[in-house]
Amino acid sequence: MTQQRIGIIMHGVTGRMGMNQHLIRSVLAIRDQGGLLLRDGSRLMPDPIIVGRNENRIAELAKKHGIERYTTDLAAALANPDDTIFFDAASTQLRPELLRQAIDAGKHIYCEKPISEKLDQALDIANYAKSKGVKNGIVHDKLDLPGLMKLKRLRDSGFFGKILSVRGEFGYWVFEGDWMPAQRPSWNYRAADGGGIISDMLCHWRYVLDNVFAPVKAVSCIGAVHIPDRWDENGEHYKADADDAAYATFELEGGIIAHINSSWCVRVRRDDLVTFQVDGTLGSAVAGLHSCRSQHRVNTPKPVWNPDQPQTMNFFDDWEEVPDNHEFDNGFKVQWEQFLRHVVEDGPWNYTLMEGAKGVQLAELGHQSWKERRWIDIPSLED
Structure with missing residues (x-):
């Protein structure tokens, strides 16, 4: 059975929700089950790189869960063309700017809710993602x-x-x-x-x-x-x-x-x-x-x-x-699998950033x- 890799930049996964639900119970669970089975019979294997400000903390998290890649340099992670998805579960206040940086780097976007604190910011980033042609989604767990x-x-x-x-x-x-x-x-x-x-x-x-x-x-x-x-x-x-x-x-x-x-x-x-x-x-x-x-x-x-x-x-x-x-x-894992299929197979996906703007x-x-x-x-x- 053939296998293809997909690189995922995961930002803000040292917090409770990001670490437990998104990193451990979703992305790593997909990895540990042997990847995601695609329509053509191949397996999609997530390869996460975790990004955070505290190097000791993310290094400890990476070691504990067998994650090979981690960094404190978000700009360098975004510059790597081998990683195609950017995920954010950190501060709502910082999210609009982080998503814009990732969109400018050509990454597909998946993030926790809310997108932003203000509706005008949410609409701006949702429309920006659409104009740049990147696939995007927000968690509807x-x-x-x-x-x-x-x-x-x-x-x-x-x-x-x-x-x-x-x-x-x-x-x-x-x-x-x-x-x-x-x-x-x-x-x-x-x-x-x-x-x-x-x-x-x-x-x-x-x-x-x-x-x-x-x-x-x-x-x-x-x-x-x-x-x-x-x-x-x-x-x-x-x-x-x-x-x-x-x-x-x-x-x-x-x-x-x-x-x-x-x-x-x-x-x-x-x-x-x-x-x-x-x-x-x-x-x-x-x-x-x-x-x-x-x-x-x-x-x-x-x-x-x-x-x-x-x-x-x-x-x-x-x-x-x-x-x-x-x-x-697990509901978070189910939606991760749906979004990954959306990225690599153009599978159905309704929970765009514009849907997230409705929540804001x-x-x-x-x-x-x-x-x-x-x-x-x-x-x-x-x-």
Whole structure:
């Protein structure tokens, strides 16, 4: 079996997300499985070079995972014609300029979301990539979560009938960092560093709502800084001024109303760290990251409101597990494989930088809605 190499410049993979999901569980997993099987029967073997500012740190990462190439010289890496893809998972604030440099070097672009902090920057870099003719993509990892794939399967089968509403609950308690170390980096809670849950999560909710349910038409959002005092990685106190919770309602095409609570200040009493409940005329379903449970109208119980007596019905008993029916791979890896096929075989790919700009747009309009305390219509970016 023939094998072809593809060189991938991976920037920002010493952080939690970049290292675990993109480097180890995606690119290296593809390498360790013997490469990606292509249509012609050959294998595409990723050959990453990891790029970072701290040489000791990236050298240690490379040694631990059997990566032959690493560097602190991004310009030199971009200048190597043998590496054709540039991937970035580092700072959102630096991303537009980094992507422009990579595009100028003729690299195909794949990156984490959001593309930028501002919509005009996102549109500029998306249009620049298109004008230069490089293939480009942004991570839409939640679309390949088993739970959401099962919801989409139910939708496509007509299970819900007419979808009425979507309710999402995302989040968990992120410790303040004083007596218990925080689970998230401190920059998440500083506005000057690009922090805030609206900017972080509404980018996700845009592509989830658009692709799993229906396109977003309007948004009403309120954010909050619930915990203003936090402690950083060195135990130093700082004032948190970026929103740590957001409560957003969306109007979708077809009259669907969606509401999603996003919070790093909530204690979990639900099936998973994120859950989506979809209610339709013929049935309902609740999905987490992996599982999905459904309730058809013939299985729907008939409770009667009576506040004078304890509730005797267990409302969890009337839901059925939606089966896997096939093996689900890591969502990040699935999208890496799709993007690699797009680059080398011109395989189908919908998640361009312009789609990523839509996420930045929704986050920006969410902030505007919060500031102006009103509904905001979502203008088309296709015009």
